[in-house]
Amino acid sequence: MIFARFLASADVARVLDERAFVQAMLDVEAGLARAAARAGAIPAAAAGPIAAACDARDDAFDVDALVAEGARAGSLAIPLVKRLTAAVARRDAAAASFVHWGATSQDVLDTAQVLVARRALALVDRDLAALVAGLLALADRHGGAPVLARTLLQPAQVTSLDFKLAAWIAPLVRAQARLHTAGARALQLQLGGAVGTRAAMGAHGDAIVAALAEALALRAPEAAWHVQRDEWVGLGCELGLVAGSLGKVAKDVSLMAQGEVAELAEPSGAGRGGSSAMPHKRNPVGSMVALAAALRAPQHVAALLAAMPQAHERGLGDWQAELAEFGPLVAAVHGALAALVATVDGLHVDTARMARNIEATQGLVFAEALALRLADRLGKPAAQARVEALSRRAVDESRTLADVARAELGDAIPAGELAALFDPARAAAHAGALARRQLDTLAEAADALRRAAPWRSWLPPTEEAG
Amino acid sequence: MIFARFLASADVARVLDERAFVQAMLDVEAGLARAAARAGAIPAAAAGPIAAACDARDDAFDVDALVAEGARAGSLAIPLVKRLTAAVARRDAAAASFVHWGATSQDVLDTAQVLVARRALALVDRDLAALVAGLLALADRHGGAPVLARTLLQPAQVTSLDFKLAAWIAPLVRAQARLHTAGARALQLQLGGAVGTRAAMGAHGDAIVAALAEALALRAPEAAWHVQRDEWVGLGCELGLVAGSLGKVAKDVSLMAQGEVAELAEPSGAGRGGSSAMPHKRNPVGSMVALAAALRAPQHVAALLAAMPQAHERGLGDWQAELAEFGPLVAAVHGALAALVATVDGLHVDTARMARNIEATQGLVFAEALALRLADRLGKPAAQARVEALSRRAVDESRTLADVARAELGDAIPAGELAALFDPARAAAHAGALARRQLDTLAEAADALRRAAPWRSWLPPTEEAG
Amino acid sequence: MIFARFLASADVARVLDERAFVQAMLDVEAGLARAAARAGAIPAAAAGPIAAACDARDDAFDVDALVAEGARAGSLAIPLVKRLTAAVARRDAAAASFVHWGATSQDVLDTAQVLVARRALALVDRDLAALVAGLLALADRHGGAPVLARTLLQPAQVTSLDFKLAAWIAPLVRAQARLHTAGARALQLQLGGAVGTRAAMGAHGDAIVAALAEALALRAPEAAWHVQRDEWVGLGCELGLVAGSLGKVAKDVSLMAQGEVAELAEPSGAGRGGSSAMPHKRNPVGSMVALAAALRAPQHVAALLAAMPQAHERGLGDWQAELAEFGPLVAAVHGALAALVATVDGLHVDTARMARNIEATQGLVFAEALALRLADRLGKPAAQARVEALSRRAVDESRTLADVARAELGDAIPAGELAALFDPARAAAHAGALARRQLDTLAEAADALRRAAPWRSWLPPTEEAG
């Protein structure tokens, strides 16, 4: 379905490709054969022919045929195993007996899903780091600039741009850290056999699990998690949180890029963000993709959560629903992330316009500061009432609040002090100091996370360059 | 993503195919050119070359390229129009100026989505009729059979199989009727130009809308619905309701097919419902697919609803999210429907086991009838207390409630009457009579809907046979 | 929970009050006794004492006690019936036997929910009419004013305010009509007895259903809908659509009320929309409430849909979840509606600012019109390229596009014609004409719906005044 792909990135679409999933299933089968051989559960000679047959480019593993037969069988793994068995038999009849040894459909499908998810997580991790780096660089370049703080979509006070940026960055850094933790839990081997007990493996169970987990570089779980979905769905929740935090950045960028605000502009350039009907438009297409993800991801997470109560030793319908919802979730999240990386890397920041927008509020955004100053003398309620009256007059007479205040309060507050109350730079200074302190901490944390990058080796070479 | 396809039907997957969507966009462009020519808005000679170029098999419309360029542009329609313009120019330079005349991206994308949805709805409509017919046939064959009614997953009383079937069928018949209504509203042309006002079409607007609506056999809307998504999302809601009603059937089938209940069994046969690890298993794979859809569809509906508040004249992110969620919704729904059609067509009904399951309750499911009979003499509270005591004794002594009642109440209730109270056929008769009345009405309604079949002509020939 | 109430209206909170629900259950029991007596199923003398005891103000029906006992019993109706039976017995021992005659818990709970929902729908219907009337009045007052049309949060072209208003109104009028239809289906009696077959009522079933439906002024259903939830959940879907369409209005109002846009302002006044920390702020609190509802309602709808596959003759957990999610849904929707009625009734419309905002785009929003005009001579691609170049120059040189065009295209386009291309009033005229046509139709439709107002008699007197 073309729109899901339109909102994904090319990188993640490649990782989630149907053929890539089939190959991941075959990787599990190959690994299982080798692990079982290593554990002495099957003849050493069987592993080679099985592994050799595990190539998704073989016509035997035609995706359309697998889907059609899988739909009848109720599992994609059933035709895969059947076809793999036949393919092995063509090479080595004896080895064919040992295909899929001791495993069940869900072992193959869950583990393949884990392998694919790891690659997708590697992309998410790489690009969270890139986005954080991009935003930190913006803070370095423009951070101190005063800018309107807005609450409930209304100008409220003056803050500094780096304070805004820190509020974007901090959740992303935390998200990356939490993903490392959640991934370390959830990226685990599934291998339980028919009902999770590994009964068919007899005494070889522990050895095979250990060997296969090592071969696939996955965590060996305490037990099969066929119907213990909490760690897996927990990973989905983290992805949902990433989408939410990216959506926050996109919401702000798109609001600040409105024509009437114009403090930010997404990068333009050949083919980017134009309009088919309106030649002058520069649409915030990166934000668009991230906002779409922020809207869709919660629903995909809800589907994963709703699928958790899976009956008995393996569920009916719920597990299948979960399988189908995970891919779109991670695709949407990485799509959003890639779009924002491109957006931030080329974001136009107009600090002059930020200043003009502050000015255009006629000083009303300094009203709280003025009220606070007056409160020392009048008490808070009286000070607030006074400032409200002055604000109303400023609005009614199209003057600045500073003007009105100078006229009305000139004897109560020294001129220099009054001017300072209405100085954007001074108003932003407090926020800026807080922000710089936090940005330093965030930069360090980001650095540590980048060094940790637990799934870097799963990035295909071309994508690491991308 | 392979699991979404695994849970869809082959028919609907074909309808929702990426290339099919591109062709639908091109159909809109071709139709628009002809309509504009007919309205005198563009030269008559321009329409032919434009329509001729609108062929998705042309390399110009390579899906991967469209997706890649569309992602940069923020809309799939932008590269499509650009490439179409070039393709037309290769044929007729003058005509190229009139490609996409007066339209905006969203006009093309929304209308293409509508065209694709109509085909998918045709499948849904066809197969709702088939499923209803299959269930009505089951009722004809086995309807009168007594079967346990169960509430809160506990045996409760005896009902008749056709009463159960009527409760499955009625929502499906209503769903089909409601889909006809919702489809008639939602399957409408989108043509508003850049901001919905058709300003670029000047005085030709009404005529072009009328001509294009006629050509595409779509409703001409009162106004552009770029940001009025209620009718479209309303259609999505109806699909969600279908999924829910199908899920109810699947829930019941799967529960009645449990090994310990065994009143129903899904059809088996070559490659259907087997297990990779357990040779004896016959899994309810049709129910599985429908249960998965019932779990996923609500989330997709929620995404559509959540995307409704689209800003100003065209939204940012929300509309794109809506586009991406509609396909998976209709795919899941038709997947469920096709799976249940196959399930019902071959469903094994074991009325003897139904009788044995009633028997196995030791007559406790007749307790309410007994209490009602006693209430005439004792009043309801005393009667209920008495029957509870008798029921407990039956359980404790592993006897049937009929036995206990005969021993304890033999002088109060004549033997024949007592026997009748414990007769499954008599207990089912009341439900059966109600059901037959309702099934007659449903059969008539189903017939009328089948005759109406508003989208039959949009079924591809091969699929009508399928 | 205080926030749900904060986001509801006082009216709907009163309708959904816990004690009001208990009274609704008692109304069902009273009605049932009278209907059964009328049908000759229970002694005529029993109905009076039962009905007399059905008063929720009686200590017997203490809500806390009912909730506590209901939680143990698994149903709120069980303790209610028990306590009602005792209350009747205190009046008339014989009558006590006939309490809840032939009914099951779910009959009482579903019907009570329907009665409560009808009152809530009456409020929704009343206030949809009020909101539409308010918006139509706005269109009368300010409709022709030119205003920026914005797409993807960017200024795009010029439209007329009434075109925007029509796009808000049309979905609300349709929603009201659809609610009438959906309500007529869903507001039906539930009366099926233990397993839906009305077996305990014997031959009296039809007569009791007819009598009770008439007494409660509810539709008599074709069959019990214990596990056929489509019509009820369908009503929930319509409420979800209302929330979405209200959210669209709120989104636009809040965006247009931004300090930097300032085309609209929500009404202020004593205690409305202030800020605890910032004395000058006027927050868009009506939009806030509606946006919150638009965010929450989709999830509540999803819960209703997800609960549809209810097992066998009565579900376990799913039905209970559905009961719990309906109230919050309708509360959120009416809260949003009431908030927007108050917002629109007092909305400040600044047409002068709308004009200034158009001006501030330097004429770029007329670029498409210019390109269209040039396309006649140059062909579309060349015209677009030319206008893009002119637009860029306008931006770079801080001139208006009109200026640049006059200088560059003065010989190609006559001055008067060029001026007309950049005239907001002229640009808005086309949209205005379309809008007025549509607004006339909408006004008529709204009038017809207001006359229909199917649930007006269920509005408590005080609320009709409100």
Add this chain to the structure above:
Amino acid sequence: MIFARFLASADVARVLDERAFVQAMLDVEAGLARAAARAGAIPAAAAGPIAAACDARDDAFDVDALVAEGARAGSLAIPLVKRLTAAVARRDAAAASFVHWGATSQDVLDTAQVLVARRALALVDRDLAALVAGLLALADRHGGAPVLARTLLQPAQVTSLDFKLAAWIAPLVRAQARLHTAGARALQLQLGGAVGTRAAMGAHGDAIVAALAEALALRAPEAAWHVQRDEWVGLGCELGLVAGSLGKVAKDVSLMAQGEVAELAEPSGAGRGGSSAMPHKRNPVGSMVALAAALRAPQHVAALLAAMPQAHERGLGDWQAELAEFGPLVAAVHGALAALVATVDGLHVDTARMARNIEATQGLVFAEALALRLADRLGKPAAQARVEALSRRAVDESRTLADVARAELGDAIPAGELAALFDPARAAAHAGALARRQLDTLAEAADALRRAAPWRSWLPPTEEAG
């Protein structure tokens, strides 16, 4: 709304009570005054009168009035602060100026929500421990018993009861651990002032934050989290995961408690799980409550996630939606937990019936074991085909597979070995050994978590006893 309360526990309903929330807001105000005084930001004498006035039992803080005024103001904190200021002024006019010093509405509301959530989490933590303990005790009592393992709702193989129990317990233990982590992050002070910068606190910011965090025993955040909702929503996700894992237990209990399965039964007793119409029924009401929560919680989590992209420095509508959805989420989760604690504490386990249910499969659940044994000689494909044929014959001839195998394979497999293949105890042994190993680890982990119990001191005394 009565059903939400019906599905909550009395404990959590008390914690989430409206008045309790108002008191929590007042606790924040009192703490803030003291902290500001301690930091030297306000006169030391002001704190006492402010703290003294912070009593929700005072008529000044009538909930209905706060809700009504809050709805107009757009925030519950605004009327609260106004009324508190007046209440303080009645005591000490000078102190009134220092009410709510430097804070904004959201500071008070978010922190109050955190305080309330901590109490709810304390209940969740306590009862997760209780549920785990109950299940571990069940495993001690009945663990070794063979029981059917079922996949896709079909009997599959034989496992041991403790293997099933371990699969219930492990996710609960992990959930408790993850809640400790997520709670430690999310239970943090909110104190940022109007736009998060603490500008109004001047140089006192850090000191006040530290003092107030210490006073409320909350974490002091790195920065205000007004629009950084990831940690808070992350806590919501963990609650959603708890609901899912509880739902899994409830799903299994309810399926195993079906009349036709009867391996488990929920405790009965005075008023528990009866039916208003059917005297003999024992409904699984604990499972019912947990299943309802598992269905509702994902939607509430989705609402929290969807609300994350909050604009600028404080959101409009989204934050309010988040506030409204958190309470119902935690209420549903604790309701489910309390219901399952009661269910498990008194769960009837029928190991004899488990044995009979194994027997009733005619040995087909041992087919995989037989096939594995044969595979040594025949190879897997031939062995499976052979066993499928034998299974079919067993079904057709109503014999056990053991019988058929003895007759057909008697010469290939020694009698004793064949008998062993069909011995439930032997079949369960492997699973039992795995389970015991895992249960030991889980018991230790549970013990450590119980000792950690981070929020124990927030349990009201009466509830700790409950």
